[in-house]
Amino acid sequence: MDQIEFFAIQSPCSRVCETDKQGYCIKCFxxxxxxxxxxxxxDSQKQQILRLCKQRSLRRRYQLAQQHRQQQLQQLQQLQQQNSLSNTQSAQMDFIF
Structure with a gap:
């Protein structure tokens, strides 16, 4: 038996109540x-909702991590392109002189 079953189940509300695109609160999900x-x-319904909130939270964190990784890859590709262009221009300058 989980410890949570011994106490009244508190609301996970953090007093933000701002929703995301899917309609979930951005703090308590x-x-x-x-x-x-x-x-x-x-209480059993509340426990199920808390489980769902945990899943939503983990899914959101995963999505944010994926977005962050994608942004880092794009920045790296841009730097590599800039470096490649810089090296090409440098080589062309060496050829001219």
């Missing part, structure tokens, strides 16, 4: 329905 009806849900 609950849907509008889950936020508005929290007090009416049973």
């Amino acid at each position: 609950r849907s509008r329905e889950e936020r508005f009806n929290w007090l009416t849900f049973s």
